[in-house]
Amino acid sequence: MGNRPQVTELLDAVGRGDADAQQELFTRVYDELKRIARGHVRRSGGQMSINPTTLLHEAWIKFARADDRQLSGSTHFYNLVAQAMRQVLLDLARRHATDKHGRGMARTELTEGIEDTERSVDEMLAVDNALGKLRDVDADLAQLVEWHFFAGLSFVEIAKARDVTERTVRRHWDMARAFLGDAIRGITAQG
Numbered sequence: 001m002g003n004r005p006q007v008t009e010l011l012d013a014v015g016r017g018d019a020d021a022q023q024e025l026f027t028r029v030y031d032e033l034k035r036i037a038r039g040h041v042r043r044s045g046g047q048m049s050i051n052p053t054t055l056l057h058e059a060w061i062k063f064a065r066a067d068d069r070q071l072s073g074s075t076h077f078y079n080l081v082a083q084a085m086r087q088v089l090l091d092l093a094r095r096h097a098t099d100k101h102g103r104g105m106a107r108t109e110l111t112e113g114i115e116d117t118e119r120s121v122d123e124m125l126a127v128d129n130a131l132g133k134l135r136d137v138d139a140d141l142a143q144l145v146e147w148h149f150f151a152g153l154s155f156v157e158i159a160k161a162r163d164v165t166e167r168t169v170r171r172h173w174d175m176a177r178a179f180l181g182d183a184i185r186g187i188t189a190q191g
Contacts, residue, residue, distance in 0.1 A: 011071045026060060033060070033081055036152050040085050044124060050092060059084035075153065075161040079143070082151035086128070093124045123184075130183035134176060141176040148173065 007029060013021030037052035037059070050058075062084040071077050135142035147153045147161075155173065159166040 007074045007077060011074065011077055015071055022064065029077075030056075032078075036078070036082055036150075037085055039152055040082075040089055040150070044089055044093075049096075050089070055085055055088055058088045062087065073161075075147065075151075075157070078151045078153070079147055083146060086146075086150050089124065090128050126184050127180070130180045133183050134179050137179070138176075141172055141179065144169065144172050145176050145180065 007025055010021050010025040010028065014025055033056050034052055037056040041050065041052050041055060059081055063081050066080075071080070131142055131145060134145065144158060147158050148155065153161070155166050155169045159169045162169070
């Protein structure tokens, strides 16, 4: 996968239940996962009360606790951890969207103006809902979105992992974006 850490051997050992391999895996991929976590936090618009390190560790706990996972290579691994990060952010967004936790109230800093925090949380939830609809229609397109947008894989890396051309991946990306755009507009129109 280009310059991504080579983790296949460690993933095999983790699959066999080797706790030392899991710790070595975490150490080896930490920087790459931190980069992915920074991207997730940045895309959330800074509205989430979580930093990249906390997000990474929360996602790792979710990943490490999964008993039934079958890993099929580093691409699949990065996708699962990126999904865990997204799930942590969605759980946080849902919690933030409740009245008890200040729904509708704008978070403000002394040095900044009032921001539209509700919009960011609503957008994140709408994207997740639209991605679920895409998964129901075409699981491969949904996986492409997860790999590119959430796991940070390039089109070249995805093409290699899927054994297709980059052009095919880009065409599928355009279809997925069009579907998600329509789905999000439909979701926000209902809300």
